[in-house]
Amino acid sequence: MSAEEPIRIVIAKPGLDGHDRGAKVIARALRDAGLEVIYTGLHQTPRQIVSTALQEDAHGIGLSVLSGAHMTLFAHVLAELRDADAMDITVFGGGIIPETDIPALRDLGTAAVFTPGTSMGEIVDWVKSNVLPVSSFEGTSR
Amino acid sequence: MTSRRTSESGLPIEPVYGPEALEGWDPAEKLGEPGKFPFTRGVYPSMYTGRPWTMRQYAGFGTATESNARYKQLIANGTMGLSVAFDLPTQMGHDSDAAIAHGEVGKVGVAIDSVDDMRVLFGGIPLDKVSTSMTINAPAALLLLLYQLVAEEQGVSADKLTGTIQNDVLKEYIARGTYIFPPKPSLRLIADIFKYCRAEIPKWNTISISGYHMAEAGASPAQEIAFTLADGIEYVRTAVAAGMDVDDFAPRLSFFFVARTTILEEVAKFRAARRIWARVMKEEFGAKNPKSLMLRFHTQTAGVQLTAQQPEVNLVRVAVQGLGAVLGGTQSLHTNSFDEAIALPTDKSARLALRTQQVLAYETDVTATVDPFAGSYVVEKMTDDVEAAAVELMAKVEEMGGAVNAIEHGFQKSEIERSAYRIAQETDSGERVVVGVNRFQLDEEEPYEPLRVDPAIEARQAERLAKLRAWRVQTEVDDTLEGLRKAAASTDNVLYPMKDALRARATVGEVCNALREVWGTYAPSDVF
Numbered sequence: 001m002s003a004e005e006p007i008r009i010v011i012a013k014p015g016l017d018g019h020d021r022g023a024k025v026i027a028r029a030l031r032d033a034g035l036e037v038i039y040t041g042l043h044q045t046p047r048q049i050v051s052t053a054l055q056e057d058a059h060g061i062g063l064s065v066l067s068g069a070h071m072t073l074f075a076h077v078l079a080e081l082r083d084a085d086a087m088d089i090t091v092f093g094g095g096i097i098p099e100t101d102i103p104a105l106r107d108l109g110t111a112a113v114f115t116p117g118t119s120m121g122e123i124v125d126w127v128k129s130n131v132l133p134v135s136s137f138e139g140t141s142r
Numbered sequence: 143m144t145s146r147r148t149s150e151s152g153l154p155i156e157p158v159y160g161p162e163a164l165e166g167w168d169p170a171e172k173l174g175e176p177g178k179f180p181f182t183r184g185v186y187p188s189m190y191t192g193r194p195w196t197m198r199q200y201a202g203f204g205t206a207t208e209s210n211a212r213y214k215q216l217i218a219n220g221t222m223g224l225s226v227a228f229d230l231p232t233q234m235g236h237d238s239d240a241a242i243a244h245g246e247v248g249k250v251g252v253a254i255d256s257v258d259d260m261r262v263l264f265g266g267i268p269l270d271k272v273s274t275s276m277t278i279n280a281p282a283a284l285l286l287l288l289y290q291l292v293a294e295e296q297g298v299s300a301d302k303l304t305g306t307i308q309n310d311v312l313k314e315y316i317a318r319g320t321y322i323f324p325p326k327p328s329l330r331l332i333a334d335i336f337k338y339c340r341a342e343i344p345k346w347n348t349i350s351i352s353g354y355h356m357a358e359a360g361a362s363p364a365q366e367i368a369f370t371l372a373d374g375i376e377y378v379r380t381a382v383a384a385g386m387d388v389d390d391f392a393p394r395l396s397f398f399f400v401a402r403t404t405i406l407e408e409v410a411k412f413r414a415a416r417r418i419w420a421r422v423m424k425e426e427f428g429a430k431n432p433k434s435l436m437l438r439f440h441t442q443t444a445g446v447q448l449t450a451q452q453p454e455v456n457l458v459r460v461a462v463q464g465l466g467a468v469l470g471g472t473q474s475l476h477t478n479s480f481d482e483a484i485a486l487p488t489d490k491s492a493r494l495a496l497r498t499q500q501v502l503a504y505e506t507d508v509t510a511t512v513d514p515f516a517g518s519y520v521v522e523k524m525t526d527d528v529e530a531a532a533v534e535l536m537a538k539v540e541e542m543g544g545a546v547n548a549i550e551h552g553f554q555k556s557e558i559e560r561s562a563y564r565i566a567q568e569t570d571s572g573e574r575v576v577v578g579v580n581r582f583q584l585d586e587e588e589p590y591e592p593l594r595v596d597p598a599i600e601a602r603q604a605e606r607l608a609k610l611r612a613w614r615v616q617t618e619v620d621d622t623l624e625g626l627r628k629a630a631a632s633t634d635n636v637l638y639p640m641k642d643a644l645r646a647r648a649t650v651g652e653v654c655n656a657l658r659e660v661w662g663t664y665a666p667s668d669v670f
Binding site: 024043 | 231314318319485559590
């Protein structure tokens, strides 16, 4: 067991949305905070995202959606994770997401949703305290 | 104590400017007359004293029927030109029933799968009376041809059609992300469009070379105009290499920039961009027609500066941004709705956005005289400074072998991402004030119920497609698509066989797939 294992995060752009400013800024902020970050690139299907997360042995997936397709895309990513028996990977996200959609996204299994105006510091702090490298916590299911 | 500020382009702004700022500055060389080389003061001699800019509000969502209703409402409210937003499946050349389109149909714009949707979109709108701008890039040729087909059905001949297709694929690789084909066939398709329009739709603006999306992605004003003008140079070279005379297509090139809240530097940016372009077209490409030297542009207020917090404050930001665009001499303007950091605009917020322009045009005095900032110590100095910074960046792109080579090295994208990260850090630290976000916050935000797109439209579009595929003559579709593939593999202009395929009710997805088979798709090497 290594207590020093870094947190690994996949930052992903599901669907057809090409706006990656937010995704890239968060990826850099997490990397600068000492996390390992894998960015998927644009136009990823939910299956591709989950497969990247499994290959990279990621502890968390951050989804960025600005196109209004968040309800469909978050649901698909979470369903793929369930099918892969990988629900221990923490899913969080952000984008142009109306406040009133957040409870439904949380019900689907999204751990946190960050809306426009959230500071990088807040997101980094949240990830550090909520996405834990599982191998340092023996006994939790993985 | 006075402190020196730095502009958005990282250039110094002095607390006070005096005559020394313009030492050796020659108005004849730097400004010229309005409507004359180097067009610093504007592309037309009378500018808004003759008539105001075109108020053109970008709109579209859901089905063609819903968007058609919004356009009619905008026309009734006094909008002067239509501006069509397409949904992402359409922009990426997928039909509404494709797996990858799931969840995206009708969300950020209208879903168009075939000429049948296009006919509904423009139902009751006489196409010889409106000018229509279409934000469409990789499949620009398809949507232009669908527009022409609908016009033909209305009995309107193509020489009466006016409008713009965005058709700027290079900035898709740099900032916006809705690319389909690799750069080489993409540029060839653009040259085919230039030639087709010259022969068939002569009043159409064949491209809107766009910095707006780079700015939204984080580009500074100097980066925005430098990378946009460098893209412009690449398009001109492509068309010239395809055998066109520069004066045969350059008058139909247009540009598209952002307007930020920092209006002094924005006015300087617009003026600098006009001066650089006029010089490039004259000196590098030897253009003779004065229209070839004119940088005509559309402006949209900066969406990225709008906040989801206290969204009504955005009305004020948009008014300031719009003022900057007007003081900078824009030819047309889209003012964002105050709720766009939350969702698509409602009818009311879209109307307020248009009213903002009407106040600028009809209640202020900034339209009474041309280029009101000319001769201002600060604005002339900033115009020179932004110009110099942009020219330096353009030289870097040139050193890399031009815009496409620089894109393949990831140059523009990484420069822009660095700027975006710096802005985020400054906002986090509070060095950059964003009202309502990192200062002057409310303890409790008021709830806001945004406009929502009916999720059932995806199923409705799929049904329409199923009916279309059952009804059309499939052999006609197959034959015309085969003709398109052949043209794509040769050097023939692809627009003619493409029009045949679309007339035979081939869908947007099918036509793009035929081209994908021949040209392949673009896969960026995306690092951060």
